Amino acid sequence: MSIISEKELNYWLEHVRVYANNGKVADYIPALANQQPEISAAAFYSFDSECNSAGQVEYTFTIQSISKVLTLALALIQHGESAVFSRVGKEPSSDPFYSIRKLELEEPGIPLNPMINAGALAVTNMIRGRTSDEMVNEMLELVRRLCDDQSITYDEDVAKSEFETAFLNRSLAYFMKQNGIITGSVEELLDVYTKQCAIQMNVKQLARIAAVFANDGRDPNTNNPIIPATVARVCKTFMVTCGMYDFSGTFAINVGIPAKSGVSGAIIGIVKNEGGLAIFGPALDDQGNSVVGIHLLEKLAQEKQWSIF
Numbered sequence: 478m479s480i481i482s483e484k485e486l487n488y489w490l491e492h493v494r495v496y497a498n499n500g501k502v503a504d505y506i507p508a509l510a511n512q513q514p515e516i517s518a519a520a521f522y523s524f525d526s527e528c529n530s531a532g533q534v535e536y537t538f539t540i541q542s543i544s545k546v547l548t549l550a551l552a553l554i555q556h557g558e559s560a561v562f563s564r565v566g567k568e569p570s571s572d573p574f575y576s577i578r579k580l581e582l583e584e585p586g587i588p589l590n591p592m593i594n595a596g597a598l599a600v601t602n603m604i605r606g607r608t609s610d611e612m613v614n615e616m617l618e619l620v621r622r623l624c625d626d627q628s629i630t631y632d633e634d635v636a637k638s639e640f641e642t643a644f645l646n647r648s649l650a651y652f653m654k655q656n657g658i659i660t661g662s663v664e665e666l667l668d669v670y671t672k673q674c675a676i677q678m679n680v681k682q683l684a685r686i687a688a689v690f691a692n693d694g695r696d697p698n699t700n701n702p703i704i705p706a707t708v709a710r711v712c713k714t715f716m717v718t719c720g721m722y723d724f725s726g727t728f729a730i731n732v733g734i735p736a737k738s739g740v741s742g743a744i745i746g747i748v749k750n751e752g753g754l755a756i757f758g759p760a761l762d763d764q765g766n767s768v769v770g771i772h773l774l775e776k777l778a779q780e781k782q783w784s785i786f
Protein backbone atom coordinates (compact mmCIF):
# COMPACT_ATOMS: atom_id res chain seq x y z
CA MET A 478 0.00 0.00 0.00
CA SER A 479 1.32 3.41 -0.95
CA ILE A 480 1.98 5.82 1.91
CA ILE A 481 0.31 8.56 -0.12
CA SER A 482 -3.12 8.15 -1.62
CA GLU A 483 -4.09 9.96 -4.80
CA LYS A 484 -6.61 11.91 -2.74
CA GLU A 485 -3.92 13.18 -0.37
CA LEU A 486 -1.60 14.08 -3.22
CA ASN A 487 -4.40 15.99 -4.93
CA TYR A 488 -5.28 17.77 -1.72
CA TRP A 489 -1.73 18.95 -1.02
CA LEU A 490 -0.99 19.89 -4.63
CA GLU A 491 -4.18 21.97 -4.74
CA HIS A 492 -3.08 23.55 -1.47
CA VAL A 493 0.38 24.64 -2.70
CA ARG A 494 -0.36 25.43 -6.36
CA VAL A 495 -0.94 29.11 -5.61
CA TYR A 496 2.72 29.53 -4.67
CA ALA A 497 3.50 29.43 -8.39
CA ASN A 498 2.64 33.14 -8.29
CA ASN A 499 5.75 33.74 -6.16
CA GLY A 500 8.13 32.31 -8.76
CA LYS A 501 9.37 32.85 -12.29
CA VAL A 502 10.07 30.36 -15.09
CA ALA A 503 13.72 30.03 -16.12
CA ASP A 504 14.37 32.14 -19.19
CA TYR A 505 18.13 31.91 -19.70
CA ILE A 506 17.40 28.85 -21.85
CA PRO A 507 15.04 30.41 -24.43
CA ALA A 508 12.97 27.24 -24.92
CA LEU A 509 12.22 27.04 -21.19
CA ALA A 510 10.89 30.60 -21.13
CA ASN A 511 7.73 29.33 -22.88
CA GLN A 512 6.76 27.03 -20.01
CA GLN A 513 3.37 27.78 -18.42
CA PRO A 514 3.98 28.73 -14.78
CA GLU A 515 0.58 27.45 -13.64
CA ILE A 516 1.17 23.85 -14.71
CA SER A 517 1.76 21.50 -11.80
CA ALA A 518 1.90 17.77 -11.26
CA ALA A 519 3.11 15.29 -8.66
CA ALA A 520 3.51 11.51 -8.48
CA PHE A 521 4.55 9.02 -5.84
CA TYR A 522 5.86 5.63 -6.98
CA SER A 523 5.85 3.09 -4.16
CA PHE A 524 7.68 -0.24 -3.96
CA ASP A 525 4.51 -2.19 -4.71
CA SER A 526 4.57 -0.40 -8.09
CA GLU A 527 1.56 1.67 -7.28
CA CYS A 528 1.98 5.14 -8.77
CA ASN A 529 -0.40 7.73 -7.36
CA SER A 530 -0.43 11.04 -9.13
CA ALA A 531 -2.13 14.44 -9.20
CA GLY A 532 -2.32 17.48 -11.48
CA GLN A 533 -1.22 17.50 -15.13
CA VAL A 534 0.35 14.06 -14.93
CA GLU A 535 0.74 13.45 -18.67
CA TYR A 536 2.53 16.74 -19.28
CA THR A 537 6.15 16.16 -20.33
CA PHE A 538 9.08 18.37 -19.35
CA THR A 539 12.88 18.18 -19.49
CA ILE A 540 14.72 16.90 -16.43
CA GLN A 541 17.59 19.46 -16.64
CA SER A 542 19.86 19.17 -13.57
CA ILE A 543 18.19 16.00 -12.32
CA SER A 544 20.26 14.41 -15.10
CA LYS A 545 23.37 15.26 -13.06
CA VAL A 546 22.51 12.47 -10.63
CA LEU A 547 22.06 10.03 -13.50
CA THR A 548 25.32 10.89 -15.29
CA LEU A 549 27.08 10.59 -11.95
CA ALA A 550 25.59 7.11 -11.50
CA LEU A 551 26.66 6.17 -15.03
CA ALA A 552 30.22 7.46 -14.59
CA LEU A 553 30.55 5.64 -11.26
CA ILE A 554 29.30 2.42 -12.87
CA GLN A 555 31.69 2.81 -15.79
CA HIS A 556 34.82 4.03 -13.99
CA GLY A 557 34.49 3.57 -10.22
CA GLU A 558 34.80 6.05 -7.37
CA SER A 559 38.51 6.77 -7.45
CA ALA A 560 38.55 7.69 -11.15
CA VAL A 561 35.42 9.86 -10.89
CA PHE A 562 36.57 11.66 -7.76
CA SER A 563 39.92 12.47 -9.30
CA ARG A 564 37.97 14.80 -11.64
CA VAL A 565 35.25 16.12 -9.34
CA GLY A 566 35.07 16.82 -5.60
CA LYS A 567 32.61 15.80 -2.89
CA GLU A 568 31.94 19.09 -1.10
CA PRO A 569 28.98 21.49 -1.32
CA SER A 570 29.73 24.83 -2.95
CA SER A 571 27.19 27.27 -1.42
CA ASP A 572 27.35 29.15 -4.73
CA PRO A 573 24.73 29.14 -7.49
CA PHE A 574 24.84 26.05 -9.74
CA TYR A 575 26.29 27.97 -12.70
CA SER A 576 29.04 29.72 -10.72
CA ILE A 577 32.58 29.79 -12.03
CA ARG A 578 34.44 31.52 -9.20
CA LYS A 579 35.38 28.51 -7.02
CA LEU A 580 36.89 26.73 -10.01
CA GLU A 581 39.76 29.15 -9.86
CA LEU A 582 39.92 29.49 -6.09
CA GLU A 583 39.86 25.86 -4.97
CA GLU A 584 42.90 23.60 -5.09
CA PRO A 585 43.54 21.34 -7.02
CA GLY A 586 41.24 23.08 -9.48
CA ILE A 587 38.61 20.36 -9.82
CA PRO A 588 34.95 21.40 -9.53
CA LEU A 589 33.62 21.09 -5.98
CA ASN A 590 30.91 18.51 -6.64
CA PRO A 591 28.99 16.77 -9.45
CA MET A 592 25.71 18.65 -8.79
CA ILE A 593 26.96 22.04 -9.97
CA ASN A 594 27.32 22.67 -13.70
CA ALA A 595 31.14 22.59 -13.69
CA GLY A 596 31.14 19.25 -11.87
CA ALA A 597 28.44 17.79 -14.09
CA LEU A 598 30.38 18.80 -17.22
CA ALA A 599 33.47 17.04 -15.84
CA VAL A 600 31.40 13.91 -15.12
CA THR A 601 29.65 13.93 -18.50
CA ASN A 602 33.08 14.16 -20.11
CA MET A 603 33.84 10.71 -18.61
CA ILE A 604 30.89 8.85 -20.16
CA ARG A 605 32.03 6.11 -22.51
CA GLY A 606 31.54 6.49 -26.25
CA ARG A 607 33.59 7.28 -29.35
CA THR A 608 31.16 9.97 -30.45
CA SER A 609 28.77 12.32 -28.70
CA ASP A 610 25.87 10.23 -30.08
CA GLU A 611 27.27 7.11 -28.44
CA MET A 612 27.62 8.97 -25.14
CA VAL A 613 24.04 10.24 -25.32
CA ASN A 614 22.87 6.71 -26.09
CA GLU A 615 24.68 5.30 -23.03
CA MET A 616 22.83 7.86 -20.97
CA LEU A 617 19.47 7.20 -22.62
CA GLU A 618 19.88 3.46 -22.10
CA LEU A 619 20.31 3.95 -18.36
CA VAL A 620 17.36 6.34 -18.15
CA ARG A 621 15.15 3.94 -20.13
CA ARG A 622 15.96 1.15 -17.68
CA LEU A 623 15.29 3.43 -14.72
CA CYS A 624 11.92 4.42 -16.18
CA ASP A 625 11.23 0.95 -17.58
CA ASP A 626 10.26 2.76 -20.76
CA GLN A 627 12.09 2.38 -24.05
CA SER A 628 10.38 5.42 -25.54
CA ILE A 629 12.26 7.94 -23.35
CA THR A 630 14.31 10.40 -25.41
CA TYR A 631 15.40 14.04 -25.33
CA ASP A 632 13.55 17.14 -26.50
CA GLU A 633 15.48 18.32 -29.56
CA ASP A 634 14.20 21.90 -29.40
CA VAL A 635 15.20 22.39 -25.77
CA ALA A 636 18.61 20.77 -26.36
CA LYS A 637 19.24 22.98 -29.39
CA SER A 638 18.04 26.10 -27.62
CA GLU A 639 20.41 25.47 -24.70
CA PHE A 640 23.30 24.45 -26.98
CA GLU A 641 23.03 27.74 -28.87
CA THR A 642 23.03 29.86 -25.72
CA ALA A 643 25.23 27.91 -23.25
CA PHE A 644 28.00 30.51 -23.10
CA LEU A 645 28.56 30.18 -19.38
CA ASN A 646 28.72 26.39 -19.53
CA ARG A 647 31.18 26.70 -22.43
CA SER A 648 33.33 29.00 -20.28
CA LEU A 649 33.33 26.45 -17.46
CA ALA A 650 34.25 23.69 -19.88
CA TYR A 651 37.05 25.66 -21.57
CA PHE A 652 38.44 26.65 -18.18
CA MET A 653 38.52 22.99 -17.15
CA LYS A 654 39.99 21.92 -20.48
CA GLN A 655 42.80 24.41 -20.00
CA ASN A 656 43.47 22.82 -16.60
CA GLY A 657 43.35 19.26 -17.91
CA ILE A 658 40.17 18.30 -16.02
CA ILE A 659 38.24 17.62 -19.18
CA THR A 660 39.56 16.25 -22.45
CA GLY A 661 38.42 16.30 -26.08
CA SER A 662 36.10 18.66 -27.89
CA VAL A 663 34.19 21.16 -25.74
CA GLU A 664 31.54 21.47 -28.46
CA GLU A 665 30.90 17.72 -28.37
CA LEU A 666 30.78 17.79 -24.59
CA LEU A 667 28.20 20.60 -24.74
CA ASP A 668 26.24 18.57 -27.27
CA VAL A 669 26.04 15.61 -24.85
CA TYR A 670 25.42 17.80 -21.80
CA THR A 671 22.57 19.80 -23.35
CA LYS A 672 20.92 16.61 -24.64
CA GLN A 673 21.17 14.90 -21.26
CA CYS A 674 19.57 17.97 -19.64
CA ALA A 675 16.80 17.87 -22.27
CA ILE A 676 15.77 14.27 -21.56
CA GLN A 677 12.01 14.45 -21.47
CA MET A 678 9.39 12.64 -19.41
CA ASN A 679 6.26 13.06 -17.32
CA VAL A 680 6.00 13.11 -13.57
CA LYS A 681 5.09 9.42 -13.26
CA GLN A 682 8.14 8.34 -15.24
CA LEU A 683 10.32 10.61 -13.11
CA ALA A 684 8.82 9.23 -9.88
CA ARG A 685 9.93 5.75 -10.95
CA ILE A 686 13.53 6.97 -11.18
CA ALA A 687 13.23 8.32 -7.63
CA ALA A 688 11.78 4.97 -6.51
CA VAL A 689 14.81 3.09 -7.89
CA PHE A 690 17.08 5.27 -5.72
CA ALA A 691 14.77 4.77 -2.73
CA ASN A 692 15.10 1.00 -3.34
CA ASP A 693 18.93 1.24 -3.22
CA GLY A 694 19.28 1.03 -6.99
CA ARG A 695 16.91 -1.89 -7.54
CA ASP A 696 13.90 -1.95 -9.81
CA PRO A 697 10.90 -1.25 -7.56
CA ASN A 698 8.79 -3.84 -9.42
CA THR A 699 11.17 -6.77 -9.89
CA ASN A 700 13.85 -5.93 -7.31
CA ASN A 701 16.51 -6.56 -9.99
CA PRO A 702 19.52 -4.26 -9.65
CA ILE A 703 19.72 -1.36 -12.14
CA ILE A 704 22.35 0.67 -10.29
CA PRO A 705 24.73 -0.91 -7.72
CA ALA A 706 23.67 -0.11 -4.14
CA THR A 707 27.02 1.60 -3.44
CA VAL A 708 26.50 3.94 -6.43
CA ALA A 709 22.91 4.69 -5.37
CA ARG A 710 24.19 5.53 -1.89
CA VAL A 711 26.80 8.00 -3.21
CA CYS A 712 24.17 9.65 -5.46
CA LYS A 713 21.70 9.99 -2.59
CA THR A 714 24.38 11.50 -0.36
CA PHE A 715 25.09 14.17 -2.98
CA MET A 716 21.36 14.81 -3.23
CA VAL A 717 21.34 15.61 0.50
CA THR A 718 24.46 17.78 0.52
CA CYS A 719 24.11 19.54 -2.86
CA GLY A 720 20.88 18.44 -4.59
CA MET A 721 18.90 21.65 -4.07
CA TYR A 722 21.76 23.97 -5.07
CA ASP A 723 22.65 26.63 -2.50
CA PHE A 724 19.38 25.90 -0.68
CA SER A 725 20.47 22.37 0.28
CA GLY A 726 21.17 23.18 3.95
CA THR A 727 17.80 24.83 4.59
CA PHE A 728 16.08 22.07 2.63
CA ALA A 729 17.81 19.42 4.78
CA ILE A 730 16.42 21.10 7.89
CA ASN A 731 12.92 21.76 6.53
CA VAL A 732 12.41 18.55 4.54
CA GLY A 733 15.30 16.20 5.28
CA ILE A 734 15.25 13.77 2.35
CA PRO A 735 17.64 13.26 -0.60
CA ALA A 736 16.29 15.41 -3.43
CA LYS A 737 17.41 16.90 -6.73
CA SER A 738 15.90 19.71 -8.72
CA GLY A 739 16.23 21.05 -12.24
CA VAL A 740 15.57 24.52 -13.69
CA SER A 741 12.67 23.20 -15.73
CA GLY A 742 10.84 23.07 -12.39
CA ALA A 743 11.16 19.34 -11.73
CA ILE A 744 12.21 17.82 -8.40
CA ILE A 745 12.73 14.24 -7.26
CA GLY A 746 12.54 13.23 -3.60
CA ILE A 747 13.70 9.92 -2.20
CA VAL A 748 11.61 8.47 0.63
CA LYS A 749 13.58 5.79 2.43
CA ASN A 750 11.96 2.34 2.45
CA GLU A 751 8.83 3.72 0.79
CA GLY A 752 9.30 5.03 -2.74
CA GLY A 753 10.01 8.01 -4.94
CA LEU A 754 8.29 11.35 -5.34
CA ALA A 755 8.44 13.58 -8.42
CA ILE A 756 7.00 17.06 -8.71
CA PHE A 757 6.76 19.47 -11.59
CA GLY A 758 5.98 23.19 -11.39
CA PRO A 759 8.05 25.52 -13.59
CA ALA A 760 7.86 28.72 -11.50
CA LEU A 761 11.22 28.94 -9.69
CA ASP A 762 12.53 30.72 -6.62
CA ASP A 763 15.80 32.67 -6.51
CA GLN A 764 17.91 29.52 -6.14
CA GLY A 765 16.27 27.90 -9.16
CA ASN A 766 14.02 25.44 -7.29
CA SER A 767 10.34 24.95 -8.11
CA VAL A 768 8.35 26.99 -5.58
CA VAL A 769 5.38 24.63 -5.78
CA GLY A 770 7.77 21.69 -5.45
CA ILE A 771 9.48 23.05 -2.35
CA HIS A 772 6.17 23.84 -0.66
CA LEU A 773 4.74 20.42 -1.48
CA LEU A 774 7.85 18.68 -0.16
CA GLU A 775 7.74 20.73 3.03
CA LYS A 776 4.08 19.88 3.62
CA LEU A 777 4.43 16.18 2.85
CA ALA A 778 7.65 15.71 4.80
CA GLN A 779 6.08 17.33 7.84
CA GLU A 780 2.81 15.46 7.54
CA LYS A 781 4.48 12.07 6.95
CA GLN A 782 7.60 12.64 9.09
CA TRP A 783 9.91 11.80 6.23
CA SER A 784 13.07 13.48 7.47
CA ILE A 785 15.95 11.05 7.70
CA PHE A 786 17.54 13.15 10.43
Ligand SMILES: NC(=O)CC[C@H](N)C(=O)O
Nearest residue numbers: 541542574594674739740
Ligand atom coordinates in the same frame (compact mmCIF):
# COMPACT_ATOMS: atom_id res chain seq x y z
N1 LIG B 1 19.98 23.84 -12.64
C1 LIG B 1 19.77 23.27 -13.77
O1 LIG B 1 18.82 22.56 -13.99
C2 LIG B 1 20.77 23.65 -14.82
C3 LIG B 1 20.69 22.81 -16.07
C4 LIG B 1 20.83 23.61 -17.30
N2 LIG B 1 20.77 22.76 -18.45
C5 LIG B 1 22.14 24.41 -17.26
O2 LIG B 1 23.16 23.87 -17.50
O3 LIG B 1 22.15 25.56 -17.00
